[in-house]
Amino acid sequence: MNAAQWEALALNNPEKEGQSGRVRMASQVYFFDFGNGSDVHGAIKELVGKAGGERIRRGMKVAVKSHFGEMGNYTHIRPSFVRSAVDAIKELGGRPFFTDTTTLYPEGGRLTVADSLETARYNGFTEEGLGCPVVIADAPDGESGVVIENDKNLHLKRVKVAKAIAEADAIIVLSHVKGHVMSGMGGAIKNLGMGCTTKGTKSAQHALHGCEFDLDKCAGCGKCVESCTFGALRMSDGKPARGEGCVYCLTCMFNCEERAIHLLEGGKERFQEGLAEAAFGVTRALAGKPVAYLNFVMDVTRLCDCAAPAGKLVVQNVGILASEDPVAIDKASLDLIDGSQIIPGWQVSPPDILGKLNKTSSLIHIRTAARLGMGSMEYTITGV
Helix, strand or coil: CCHHHHHHHCECCCCCECCCCCECCCEEEEEEECCCCCCHHHHHHHHHHHCCHHHCCCCCEEEEECCCCCCCCCCCCCHHHHHHHHHHHHHCCCEEEEEECCCCCCCCCCCCHHHHHHHHHHCCCCHHHHCCCEEECCCCCCCCEEEEECCCCCCCCEEEEEHHHHCCCEEEEEEECEEECCCEEECHHHHHHCCCECHHHHHHHHHCCCCEECCCCCCCCCHHHHHCCCCCEEEECCEEEECCCCCCCCHHHHCCCCCCEECCCCHHHHHHHHHHHHHHHHHHHCCCCCEEEEEEECCCECCCCCCCCCCCECECCCEEEEECCHHHHHHHHHHHHHCCCECCCCCCCCCCHHHHHCCCCCHHHHHHHHHCCCCCCCEEEEEC
């Protein structure tokens, strides 16, 4: 994509006021185009610096946050790309560590700290290969974190940020941009709100979409009960009944062949609002620290990296974006995807290709994050 096309995608008018009451001007986003460049590892190093990494000082403990991928997922960010970010931090004098958090759901090999480390190794994320330690940020039990109090008018009145992330001196957030069944698109905001928080905060976000049982459709097979790792379901008079302990991981819904379990009405919208609120809490925990966001717009699938596999590619590989603004970088990613060549076989057209494929609007969480003052949906884009 040439400079004129970048400018056509970028919006240059000031954004309306966010929660802070300040008018946010257009944010700067940097872009490495896979079609124009060849040295991707050099570009990653340059992007880390341009996006705020130059604020890293010698001796700073720097979290490099990404997604390990599930067992069987092959579209997550490549370990060699993470290594380039790690090397950039070292060149700036920082002390990097690579990190992710545990999950709510049992599938995929990331439920526990031990599971997560094994999956990381299996997918190539090792201390030897990355050149830095690999740390589970919410260890040892998925609930170790720092509590941030949010505004009482939000869905999430408190957010618990994973301890190793909250206590880092700086953070580089590496996000694989792809689809997501709840948020339409998953990028930097989702990496913050879901990826940087503890199990309890993850569950609070998912509780906003909820789930309910249509017992008229239920065949009484009990597969939902069998699939529930947390013992939150039981059979009663031949039908499932929910008790305490539900974390809203939706494992039961995905295992129901009769489609008798579904989200509450408006559930995806509420989930996205909660996702942005959780991300807002994370940014508050990181306030004043160097924070850089890199979005990898490649291997874009309908489903997220939590799926194994995540399905066929939706568009051609695009490039890598970088910014200090998580809202702007996600909006730019969405726009670049919409402006890219769709791979034959998908019956969808812009705007918001990924949102349409997942039957929601990806802009809900992006706009919510903007309203909370996390950043601007208006941006200018510059090639590197």
